[in-house]
Amino acid sequence: MSGLSPGFADPVADAQSCFRAVLDAMSRPGRLRRIAGLTPAAPLGHAAAALLMTLVDQETPLWLDPEAAGARAWIEFHCGAPLVEDAGAAMFAFALARPGLPMPDLTSLCAGTHESPETAATLILQLPALGSGRRWRLSGPGLRTPEVLQADGLPADFAVRWQHNHGQFPCGVDLILCAGDTLTALPRSVMIEEA
């Protein structure tokens, strides 16, 4: 517990502005948003920590990447979320992605059902960098013209994996990418190709 650091300076206003940023990011896939004002425990970045504090609480089971075990105490203290071992039982999943580290299988997460697709899980993936690295072309709802997202650390076959997830629409997992204090969202409705 000795490595604990404070959460939001202003819990209500900061969580609201972070929620607004997520909402904007979800409605404009691939657009980068900035979030600042937190000093979380490693390996959590600012944006990932703010996302967890905003979206995750005692009613949302969270699956935590074993690589992110250093932040376990911080997340347990600030979010109070029940941590689950089975990724399929989680409403939110947090994972780290970097070269040499496999991205969690999107099919291992809950994709929702046709009766209630809103029960699908959201994967928060922390990358080494956003705005640089490999290029991906995004198109679909929210994008008048295709947009190019640069993200470092996604697996080479990400477009294929995503195609499988996207093909399940209206079911499927939503993805929020973050790196440092930047975040962007890839809702299940978006189409992704290599650019």
Added chain:
Amino acid sequence: MTPHSLPDHPHPARRRWMAVLARADAAAIETRLQACRDLPPYIRLRGPESGLVMVRGRAGGAGGPFNLGEMTVTRCTVRTDQGLVGHAYVPGRDARQAELAAMVDALMQDPARADTLEAAVIAPLEAAQQARQATRTAKAAATKVQFFAMQTMRT
């Protein structure tokens, strides 16, 4: 108002000082703390923030649990520069009391300070609370009615 002595509590001493701090008001804790020199700096990890908790009860301590009602609780968590984390949950809305209680909880975990704090803060507060409780009990006991007359009539 005495704390229940559950046999399996992992840290009965901590439970005792938290109970004392939860019943003491902010001014009383602050006055006692003035006797302690060189208190270390600390940062707030969470709160102080107020909320509601559901208080549950059991009839006779053994019946089925039921919801007694909600009560206001203020909580606070602080970390000292040595890395000691103190938590406090106090009844009511006194943010200052919650913060002071959390700080004392953190310092009481430091073996180098625990004895000083125990003597300067916890023990006097506990004594004052026990004296107040004894006074109240005595006053209530004085109003107790003994129905000697009816007993005498029946026999």
